[in-house]
Structures are given as structure tokens and as C-alpha cells.
Amino acid sequence: MAHPSQLGxxxxxxxxxEELLHFHDHALMIVFLxxxxxxxIIIAMVSTKLTNKYIxxxxxxxxxxxxxxxxxxxxxxxxxxxxxxxxxxxxDPHLTIKAMGHQWxxxxxxxxxxNLGFDSYMIPTQDLNPGxxxxxxxxxxxxxxxxxxxxxxxxxxxxxxSWAVPSLGVKMDAVPGRLNQTAFIASRPGVFYGQCSExxxxxxxxxPIVVESVPLEHFENWSSLMLKDA
Amino acid sequence: xxxSRALVRGLQCGLWRRxxxxxxxxxxxxxxxxMIDCSVPQYNNRLDTPLPDVPFVRNLNPEQKKLKEKExxxxxxxxxxxxxxxxRLTHELSYPEMRKGSKEWMTVLGGVFFFxxxxxxxxxxxxxxxxxxxxxxLSPEWVEQQTQRMIDMRVNPVHGFSHKWDYEKKQWK
Numbered sequence: 001m002a003h004p005s006q007l008g009x010x011x012x013x014x015x016x017x018e019e020l021l022h023f024h025d026h027a028l029m030i031v032f033l034x035x036x037x038x039x040x041i042i043i044a045m046v047s048t049k050l051t052n053k054y055i056x057x058x059x060x061x062x063x064x065x066x067x068x069x070x071x072x073x074x075x076x077x078x079x080x081x082x083x084x085x086x087x088x089x090x091x092d093p094h095l096t097i098k099a100m101g102h103q104w105x106x107x108x109x110x111x112x113x114x115n116l117g118f119d120s121y122m123i124p125t126q127d128l129n130p131g132x133x134x135x136x137x138x139x140x141x142x143x144x145x146x147x148x149x150x151x152x153x154x155x156x157x158x159x160x161x162s163w164a165v166p167s168l169g170v171k172m173d174a175v176p177g178r179l180n181q182t183a184f185i186a187s188r189p190g191v192f193y194g195q196c197s198e199x200x201x202x203x204x205x206x207x208p209i210v211v212e213s214v215p216l217e218h219f220e221n222w223s224s225l226m227l228k229d230a
Numbered sequence: 231x232x233x234s235r236a237l238v239r240g241l242q243c244g245l246w247r248r249x250x251x252x253x254x255x256x257x258x259x260x261x262x263x264x265m266i267d268c269s270v271p272q273y274n275n276r277l278d279t280p281l282p283d284v285p286f287v288r289n290l291n292p293e294q295k296k297l298k299e300k301e302x303x304x305x306x307x308x309x310x311x312x313x314x315x316x317x318r319l320t321h322e323l324s325y326p327e328m329r330k331g332s333k334e335w336m337t338v339l340g341g342v343f344f345f346x347x348x349x350x351x352x353x354x355x356x357x358x359x360x361x362x363x364x365x366x367x368l369s370p371e372w373v374e375q376q377t378q379r380m381i382d383m384r385v386n387p388v389h390g391f392s393h394k395w396d397y398e399k400k401q402w403k
Contacts, residue, residue, distance in 0.1 A: 003380065003391040010294040011393075013385040049329070125365055131375030134367040167386075191383055 001136060001193040010167040013192055014184045017169030019083050026074055028087055034072075047132045072080070091183045093151035097142065101154070101196070102176035103159030108142045123156035129218045135205065136193045141212040145219040154180045159201065164212050165194035173198055175200075186213035275323045285320040292318060 002010055012018040098109040102119075110116040123137040154163045156174035164171035165184075172182040183229050186192075194209040214222070266272065271283035290298060294315075300308065301316055307315070317324070366372065384392045396403050 001380075001385055003386065006390075009389040011390045049277070053278055125367065128367065130372065131379040133376065134365055188387075190385075190387075 001133060001191075012169065013167040013186055013188055013190060014169055015187060016083070016087055016184065017167060018187075019086060020169050023083055025078050029128060030072060030076060051206055091149045092150070093183055094148040095144065096151045096153065097144070098153045098155070099142070099163050099174070099209075101156040101158075101163065101200070101207075103158050104196075104207040106161075106163070106196075106207060106209055107139075108140075108143075110223060114223075116223055116230065118226065118230070120210070124207055132203050134191070134209070136195070136208045138210045141191070141210040143212045143214060143219055144186060145216040145220045146189050146213040148216070149183060149185050151181060151183045160198045161200050161207070162192070162197035163209060164197040165192050165209055167192045168194075168211065170194075171197055186211070189213050189215065191204055204224065273319075273322065275328050277325070277328055282321075286322045287319045290319070 120138045154172040161174035
């Protein structure tokens with residue numbers, strides 16, 4: 001989850017998110033370089049006492065400032081396309097979970113072996129236990145085994161929603177009548193928070209997503225317990 | 231389009247003629263600005279034109295005419311004051327005078343600060359009289375418990391939050 005007054009991304013919990021972090025560093029460095037150059041040029045232009053009235057053309061600098069931006073764009077595009085194709089690789093998931101968006105909660109279905117399904121409502125602020133996170137905690141978390149490829153099929157029962165968990169680098173729109181697929185691997189154990197990312201009515205801000213990544217035995221224990229309770 | 235034409239005609243008859251016509255607007259500040267005929271060469275004070283198209287003083291009085299006659303002779307015989315007077319006949323401002331600039335920036339900056347301060351007052355009033363209480367999860371006790379929970383949960387352990395906590399010494403790094 002984000003910590004107070006955080007500016008940058010949350011730490012990556014999946015390999016794709018790590019790649020995205022590095023790409024963001026690369027692109028932002030280019031942006032800073034260009035902005036610094038432009039700012040310097042602006043200040044130099046504004047503060048000079050010299051005037052040149054007789055410039056007609058200059059072929060060399062025109063070539064430079066056409067070719068150089070093209071080269072910079074290629075330097076941005078190559079890593080970007082690499083990550084794009086990385087995200088689309090065949091990943092042979094160990095587990096498939098269906099995340100269905102409702103107004104205003106998420107429901108998760110684990111139907112690979114048994115039929116496990118449950119709803120995940122936000123815990124209202126006045127019902128929080130001391131130290132819990134406001135507007136982020138849910139009564140049931142989506143538990144997944146760590147270091148396993150997971151496939152999530154996202155859809156919605158009523159209006160558009162969007163299933164997003166920033167630290168896993170995942171966001172997928174939940175469209176009623178459509179199945180969208182996304183996949184990730186949780187590289188470390190932990191609890192990862194996200195919030196609904198498509199406006200869906202009055203309580204759009206109050207239907208968070210909590211993913212808990214645990215070792216496989218704990219996941220098996222949890223799913224047996226959940227099936228017993230159901 | 232027809233309605234806008236009707237609006238203009240309506241404005242231009244009678245009382246509104248002073249504000250809705252360009253000649254009316256010009257007449258309003260005619261004491262500030264002379265009507266310039268831009269079809270003939272004009273004098274200008276510009277850093278990049280040392281010799282404007284026309285001299286500053288077009289109509290010389292007899293004394294000035296005499297000075298101009300003296301300029302036709304050897305310049306070593308001109309006194310310093312005469313040389314300066316000749317300069318001022320052809321140029322209105324010298325280079326330092328052109329570069330001087332005005333003190334307008336102080337007015338602008340003062341105005342900016344004033345309105346920023348006024349806006350700050352409005353925001354403060356709004357905070358006191360319009361907004362309600364913040365949620366109880368922002369109380370110091372809750373924040374302390376929440377921070378401890380974030381450390382226990384290893385939130386952002388790589389570069390972020392929990393990375394800055396020393397788990398052996400149980401303090402911030």
C-alpha cells in the first residue's frame with residue numbers, strides 16, 4: 001500500500017511491476033533531461049541583451065533537432081515494446097480466479113478444483129480495528145499462493161468497474177458481459193491493496209481490493225477453511 | 231450571426247457608443263496616446279535599430295538649426311554639451327535609458343502576494359466554517375498503531391516504507 005505523502009510508485013511485488021519501475025525511471029530521466037534543456041534555453045533567451053535580426057535559415061541545427069528527437073523516441077519505444085510483449089507471454093497459470101465487480105463490492109470465485117466463492121466488502125471506517133487502513137481493508141481478502149503464475153478473469157455484474165492492484169502492476173477493466181484476462185506472479189509474500197479504478201456509482205471509492213500472497217500450504221489451508229465455512 | 235449584428239447595432243446607438251466603438255475608445259484616452267499615422271516612417275527607441283527611420287526632432291527652431299549647421303564643420307570644434315544636444319535632436323533616449331526598464335514588476339509581485347494572501351484567508355475560513363472533522367483514523371494514536379502495523383506487514387520492504395525501519399534495532403534508520 002502507499003504510505004503517507006508518497007510520491008513514487010509502491011514497491012514491486014511482481015516481476016512485471018519491477019520492469020515497469022525500471023522503464024519509468026528510464027523515461028522520466030529522458031523527460032527531466034529534455035525539460036532541463038528547454039528551461040535553460042528559455043532562461044537564456046529571456047535574459048540576453050543581444051538581438052539577432054538576420055537569421056534566415058540554418059540547415060545543420062534543423063537536421064539535429066529533427067533527428068535527435070526521433071532517436072530519443074526510439075530509445076523510449078524499444079524498452080516499452082519489450083515490456084508490452086513480456087506482459088503478453090504465454091504464462092501457463094497454476095490458478096485461475098474470477099473477480100466479479102458489483103455495485104459496490106468485489107466477489108472472487110476459485111473454481112479450478114472446488115467451487116469456492118465469496119464477496120469482499122470494504123470494512124466501514126467506524127468498524128475498523130485499531131491500526132487498520134481506512135477505505136482499504138476488506139472483510140475477505142483474495143488469497144493467492146506466492147511465486148505461482150495466477151490468471152485473473154475480470155468481469156462485472158452490473159456496470160463498469162476496474163480491478164487494479166498497483167504493487168502487482170495489474171489493472172484490468174471489468175466490463176459486464178465480457179471476460180478480461182490478466183496474469184501476474186506475486187514474487188514475495190505480503191498484503192497488496194488496490195482500489196476500484198472505473199467510476200461505478202456512489203460508492204466507487206469504497207470497494208477496495210486486497211490480495212494476500214502466502215506460501216502454498218497456507219493457501220491450501222485457507223481454501224479448505226473457506227470451503228468449510230461456505 | 232444576425233443576432234450578434236443586432237447586438238452590435240443595439241450597443242452602438244446612443245449611450246453605449248463610447249464603449250462599443252473603437253473611435254469612442256480611442257477618444258476616451260486621447261490625452262494619453264496620440265493618433266499615429268503608420269503609413270509614414272516613424273521614430274522608434276529600439277536596442278536593435280541604432281539609427282531610426284526619422285530623427286526625433288523634425289521641426290528645428292532657429293537655435294537648433296544653427297547647431298545643425300555647426301555639425302557640418304569639423305567635430306573637434308564642438309563642445310561636449312553641443313555634441314549631447316545634437317544627439318538628443320536625433321534620438322529621444324540613450325541606450326542606458328532604453329535598457330532601464332520600469333518598476334512595474336514590484337506592483338505585479340505585490341499584487342500577486344496580496345491576492346495569494348487573500349485566497350489564503352478564504353481557504354482558512356473554509357477550513358474552519360465549512361469542513362467537518364477529519365476521520366478518527368488520523369488521530370495520533372491511530373496513526374501510531376497503523377504505522378506499527380505497516381512495519382509488521384513489511385509494507386514496501388524493498389526501497390520504501392519498511393526499508394527505512396531497522397528491524398534489529400527497532401528504530402528508524
